[in-house]
Amino acid sequence: MEITSKPYLLLSSGNPQPSPEDIEVTQRLQEAGLIIGIELVDHIIIGNHNYVSLKEKGYLT
Template sequence: MNASIVHPREVYKEAFRRSAASIICLHNHPSGDPEPSREDIDVTKRLAECGKIIGIEILDHIIIGEKKFVSLKEKGYL
Protein backbone atom coordinates (compact mmCIF):
# COMPACT_ATOMS: atom_id res chain seq x y z
CA MET A 1 0.00 0.00 0.00
CA ASN A 2 1.56 3.29 -1.03
CA ALA A 3 -1.34 5.71 -0.53
CA SER A 4 -4.15 6.32 1.88
CA ILE A 5 -7.32 8.35 1.61
CA VAL A 6 -7.75 10.55 4.67
CA HIS A 7 -11.09 12.19 5.32
CA PRO A 8 -11.47 14.86 8.01
CA ARG A 9 -14.71 13.22 9.16
CA GLU A 10 -12.79 10.11 10.22
CA VAL A 11 -9.87 12.03 11.74
CA TYR A 12 -12.09 14.23 13.89
CA LYS A 13 -14.80 11.71 14.77
CA GLU A 14 -13.36 10.55 18.10
CA ALA A 15 -12.01 13.99 19.02
CA PHE A 16 -15.45 15.49 18.44
CA ARG A 17 -17.15 12.73 20.43
CA ARG A 18 -14.83 13.39 23.37
CA SER A 19 -15.14 17.19 23.10
CA ALA A 20 -11.39 17.55 22.51
CA ALA A 21 -9.96 21.03 22.15
CA SER A 22 -7.02 19.83 20.05
CA ILE A 23 -5.42 16.78 18.44
CA ILE A 24 -2.05 15.58 17.21
CA CYS A 25 -2.07 13.60 13.99
CA LEU A 26 0.58 11.07 13.20
CA HIS A 27 1.27 8.37 10.71
CA ASN A 28 4.17 6.31 9.48
CA HIS A 29 5.93 6.02 6.18
CA PRO A 30 6.72 2.32 5.65
CA SER A 31 9.57 3.34 3.32
CA GLY A 32 11.42 4.60 6.40
CA ASP A 33 11.79 8.14 4.99
CA PRO A 34 9.66 10.49 7.10
CA GLU A 35 9.90 13.50 4.75
CA PRO A 36 6.37 14.74 4.02
CA SER A 37 4.94 14.16 0.57
CA ARG A 38 2.88 16.78 -1.26
CA GLU A 39 -0.20 14.74 -0.27
CA ASP A 40 0.85 14.81 3.41
CA ILE A 41 1.14 18.58 3.28
CA ASP A 42 -2.17 19.01 1.46
CA VAL A 43 -4.02 16.72 3.87
CA THR A 44 -2.50 18.53 6.85
CA LYS A 45 -3.69 21.89 5.54
CA ARG A 46 -7.17 20.52 4.84
CA LEU A 47 -7.42 18.99 8.30
CA ALA A 48 -6.28 22.26 9.89
CA GLU A 49 -8.93 24.21 7.94
CA CYS A 50 -11.65 21.78 8.98
CA GLY A 51 -10.43 21.89 12.57
CA LYS A 52 -10.80 25.66 12.65
CA ILE A 53 -14.41 25.32 11.52
CA ILE A 54 -15.33 22.82 14.23
CA GLY A 55 -13.09 24.29 16.93
CA ILE A 56 -10.56 21.47 17.26
CA GLU A 57 -7.00 22.66 16.66
CA ILE A 58 -4.29 20.44 15.18
CA LEU A 59 -1.24 20.90 17.39
CA ASP A 60 1.04 18.95 15.08
CA HIS A 61 1.17 16.30 12.38
CA ILE A 62 4.07 13.93 12.89
CA ILE A 63 5.38 11.48 10.32
CA ILE A 64 7.37 8.54 11.65
CA GLY A 65 10.09 6.87 9.63
CA GLU A 66 12.91 4.51 10.45
CA LYS A 67 14.49 5.77 13.69
CA LYS A 68 13.46 9.38 12.97
CA PHE A 69 10.41 11.58 12.61
CA VAL A 70 9.33 14.86 11.03
CA SER A 71 7.03 17.46 12.58
CA LEU A 72 4.98 19.33 10.02
CA LYS A 73 4.56 22.12 12.57
CA GLU A 74 8.35 22.50 12.85
CA LYS A 75 8.53 22.53 9.04
CA GLY A 76 6.05 25.43 8.99
CA TYR A 77 3.07 23.65 7.46
CA LEU A 78 0.87 24.33 10.51
Template sequence: MENTLNEISISYSREFKLSRSFVKNSGDAHKYFFKSWNKETIELFEEFKILLLNNASEILGIYTVSKGGVNSTVVEIKHIMYIALKTNSSSIILAHNHPSGNLKPSSADLKLTERINDACKIMDLHLTDHIILGRESYCSFKDEGYL
Protein backbone atom coordinates in the same frame (compact mmCIF):
# COMPACT_ATOMS: atom_id res chain seq x y z
CA MET B 1 -48.97 6.01 8.99
CA GLU B 2 -46.81 7.54 11.69
CA ASN B 3 -43.39 8.95 10.89
CA THR B 4 -40.69 7.65 13.19
CA LEU B 5 -37.04 8.49 13.42
CA ASN B 6 -34.18 6.61 14.92
CA GLU B 7 -32.83 8.15 18.08
CA ILE B 8 -29.10 8.75 17.98
CA SER B 9 -27.02 8.14 21.06
CA ILE B 10 -23.46 9.40 21.41
CA SER B 11 -21.26 8.43 24.31
CA TYR B 12 -17.66 8.53 25.45
CA SER B 13 -16.15 7.22 28.64
CA ARG B 14 -12.63 6.89 29.93
CA GLU B 15 -12.34 3.23 30.79
CA PHE B 16 -9.04 3.45 32.58
CA LYS B 17 -7.76 5.73 35.29
CA LEU B 18 -4.38 6.56 33.84
CA SER B 19 -1.68 8.68 35.30
CA ARG B 20 -2.02 12.08 33.74
CA SER B 21 0.06 12.47 30.60
CA PHE B 22 0.59 15.76 28.80
CA VAL B 23 2.00 16.76 25.42
CA LYS B 24 4.25 19.81 25.57
CA ASN B 25 6.14 19.43 22.28
CA SER B 26 6.67 17.22 19.22
CA GLY B 27 9.05 14.96 21.15
CA ASP B 28 6.31 14.14 23.65
CA ALA B 29 3.83 13.46 20.83
CA HIS B 30 6.33 11.21 19.05
CA LYS B 31 7.00 9.28 22.26
CA TYR B 32 3.31 8.50 22.86
CA PHE B 33 2.60 7.66 19.22
CA PHE B 34 5.69 5.44 18.94
CA LYS B 35 4.66 3.52 22.08
CA SER B 36 1.27 2.83 20.47
CA TRP B 37 2.70 1.64 17.12
CA ASN B 38 3.28 -2.01 16.32
CA LYS B 39 7.07 -2.11 15.78
CA GLU B 40 6.74 -5.22 13.60
CA THR B 41 4.53 -3.43 11.05
CA ILE B 42 5.88 0.14 11.09
CA GLU B 43 7.94 -0.64 7.98
CA LEU B 44 5.31 -2.87 6.33
CA PHE B 45 2.16 -0.77 5.90
CA GLU B 46 0.96 2.75 6.52
CA GLU B 47 -1.29 3.63 9.46
CA PHE B 48 -2.89 6.93 10.44
CA LYS B 49 -3.65 7.79 14.08
CA ILE B 50 -4.80 10.79 16.10
CA LEU B 51 -3.83 11.84 19.60
CA LEU B 52 -6.75 13.48 21.38
CA LEU B 53 -6.07 16.23 23.93
CA ASN B 54 -8.12 18.28 26.34
CA ASN B 55 -7.72 22.02 26.89
CA ALA B 56 -4.74 21.46 29.24
CA SER B 57 -2.94 19.31 26.60
CA GLU B 58 -3.64 16.21 28.68
CA ILE B 59 -3.92 13.05 26.61
CA LEU B 60 -7.45 11.68 26.36
CA GLY B 61 -6.42 8.82 24.11
CA ILE B 62 -4.99 7.63 20.81
CA TYR B 63 -7.27 6.45 18.04
CA THR B 64 -6.32 4.48 14.91
CA VAL B 65 -8.10 6.13 11.98
CA SER B 66 -6.97 3.75 9.25
CA LYS B 67 -4.55 1.06 8.10
CA GLY B 68 -3.51 0.84 4.48
CA GLY B 69 -0.91 -0.49 2.12
CA VAL B 70 2.79 0.01 1.60
CA ASN B 71 2.57 3.65 0.52
CA SER B 72 -0.85 5.00 1.44
CA THR B 73 -3.92 4.73 3.62
CA VAL B 74 -7.40 6.20 3.27
CA VAL B 75 -8.17 9.03 5.71
CA GLU B 76 -11.69 10.42 6.01
CA ILE B 77 -11.70 13.88 7.54
CA LYS B 78 -15.27 13.55 8.78
CA HIS B 79 -14.23 10.44 10.73
CA ILE B 80 -11.42 12.37 12.44
CA MET B 81 -13.83 15.20 13.31
CA TYR B 82 -16.38 12.70 14.63
CA ILE B 83 -13.86 11.11 17.01
CA ALA B 84 -12.50 14.48 18.18
CA LEU B 85 -15.98 15.86 18.84
CA LYS B 86 -17.25 12.66 20.47
CA THR B 87 -14.36 12.75 22.95
CA ASN B 88 -14.85 16.48 23.59
CA SER B 89 -11.24 17.11 22.57
CA SER B 90 -9.87 20.63 22.40
CA SER B 91 -6.98 19.73 20.12
CA ILE B 92 -5.62 16.86 18.09
CA ILE B 93 -2.27 15.71 16.79
CA LEU B 94 -2.11 13.64 13.62
CA ALA B 95 0.41 10.91 12.92
CA HIS B 96 1.18 8.42 10.23
CA ASN B 97 4.17 6.29 9.37
CA HIS B 98 6.16 6.06 6.17
CA PRO B 99 7.16 2.42 5.72
CA SER B 100 9.92 3.52 3.33
CA GLY B 101 11.65 5.39 6.15
CA ASN B 102 11.60 8.66 4.15
CA LEU B 103 10.25 11.19 6.65
CA LYS B 104 9.77 14.05 4.18
CA PRO B 105 6.06 14.93 3.80
CA SER B 106 4.62 14.19 0.36
CA SER B 107 2.44 16.71 -1.46
CA ALA B 108 -0.54 14.48 -0.55
CA ASP B 109 0.50 14.64 3.15
CA LEU B 110 0.66 18.43 3.00
CA LYS B 111 -2.69 18.77 1.21
CA LEU B 112 -4.45 16.39 3.62
CA THR B 113 -3.03 18.24 6.64
CA GLU B 114 -4.25 21.55 5.24
CA ARG B 115 -7.75 20.14 4.67
CA ILE B 116 -7.88 18.67 8.20
CA ASN B 117 -6.66 21.98 9.64
CA ASP B 118 -9.46 23.81 7.77
CA ALA B 119 -12.03 21.36 9.19
CA CYS B 120 -10.59 21.80 12.69
CA LYS B 121 -10.97 25.58 12.45
CA ILE B 122 -14.65 25.21 11.55
CA MET B 123 -15.20 22.87 14.51
CA ASP B 124 -13.25 25.07 16.95
CA LEU B 125 -10.54 22.42 17.36
CA HIS B 126 -6.82 23.09 17.31
CA LEU B 127 -4.60 20.99 15.06
CA THR B 128 -1.42 21.04 17.11
CA ASP B 129 0.90 19.00 14.88
CA HIS B 130 1.25 16.21 12.35
CA ILE B 131 3.99 13.67 12.98
CA ILE B 132 5.48 11.31 10.39
CA LEU B 133 7.06 8.32 12.11
CA GLY B 134 9.84 6.08 11.00
CA ARG B 135 11.53 3.27 12.88
CA GLU B 136 14.36 5.52 14.10
CA SER B 137 13.10 9.11 13.93
CA TYR B 138 10.20 11.42 13.08
CA CYS B 139 9.25 14.62 11.28
CA SER B 140 7.06 17.26 12.93
CA PHE B 141 5.04 19.46 10.57
CA LYS B 142 4.97 22.18 13.24
CA ASP B 143 8.72 22.08 13.89
CA GLU B 144 9.50 22.07 10.14
CA GLY B 145 7.17 25.01 9.42
CA TYR B 146 4.56 23.07 7.42
CA LEU B 147 1.85 23.82 9.98
Protein backbone atom coordinates in the same frame (compact mmCIF):
# COMPACT_ATOMS: atom_id res chain seq x y z
CA MET C 1 -26.17 21.27 24.59
CA GLU C 2 -22.54 22.27 24.93
CA ILE C 3 -19.96 20.41 22.90
CA THR C 4 -16.39 20.43 24.12
CA SER C 5 -13.47 19.62 21.91
CA LYS C 6 -9.89 18.70 22.59
CA PRO C 7 -6.81 19.40 20.48
CA TYR C 8 -5.47 16.41 18.57
CA LEU C 9 -2.20 15.17 17.13
CA LEU C 10 -1.96 13.33 13.81
CA LEU C 11 0.64 10.55 13.62
CA SER C 12 1.66 8.53 10.59
CA SER C 13 4.50 6.21 9.73
CA GLY C 14 6.58 5.48 6.68
CA ASN C 15 9.00 7.75 4.89
CA PRO C 16 9.53 10.66 7.31
CA GLN C 17 9.89 13.10 4.41
CA PRO C 18 6.39 14.61 4.03
CA SER C 19 4.85 14.05 0.61
CA PRO C 20 2.77 16.73 -1.12
CA GLU C 21 -0.28 14.66 -0.17
CA ASP C 22 0.77 14.59 3.52
CA ILE C 23 1.08 18.37 3.47
CA GLU C 24 -2.23 18.92 1.68
CA VAL C 25 -4.21 16.60 3.96
CA THR C 26 -2.64 18.14 7.06
CA GLN C 27 -3.47 21.67 5.97
CA ARG C 28 -7.03 20.69 5.04
CA LEU C 29 -7.54 19.02 8.42
CA GLN C 30 -6.26 22.14 10.14
CA GLU C 31 -8.66 24.33 8.10
CA ALA C 32 -11.61 22.03 8.87
CA GLY C 33 -10.68 22.03 12.54
CA LEU C 34 -10.72 25.82 12.63
CA ILE C 35 -14.28 25.80 11.28
CA ILE C 36 -15.57 23.38 13.92
CA GLY C 37 -13.30 24.47 16.77
CA ILE C 38 -10.90 21.53 17.03
CA GLU C 39 -7.20 22.36 17.01
CA LEU C 40 -4.72 20.20 15.09
CA VAL C 41 -1.61 20.50 17.26
CA ASP C 42 0.83 18.79 14.87
CA HIS C 43 1.29 16.03 12.31
CA ILE C 44 4.30 13.87 13.06
CA ILE C 45 5.61 11.31 10.58
CA ILE C 46 7.75 8.54 12.07
CA GLY C 47 10.01 6.24 10.06
CA ASN C 48 13.57 5.08 9.42
CA HIS C 49 14.58 5.78 13.04
CA ASN C 50 13.64 9.43 12.54
CA TYR C 51 10.64 11.75 12.69
CA VAL C 52 9.43 14.95 11.08
CA SER C 53 7.06 17.47 12.63
CA LEU C 54 5.03 19.32 10.01
CA LYS C 55 4.53 22.12 12.53
CA GLU C 56 8.30 22.49 12.97
CA LYS C 57 8.66 22.52 9.17
CA GLY C 58 6.20 25.42 8.99
CA TYR C 59 3.28 23.63 7.33
CA LEU C 60 0.95 24.35 10.27
CA THR C 61 0.26 27.74 11.77
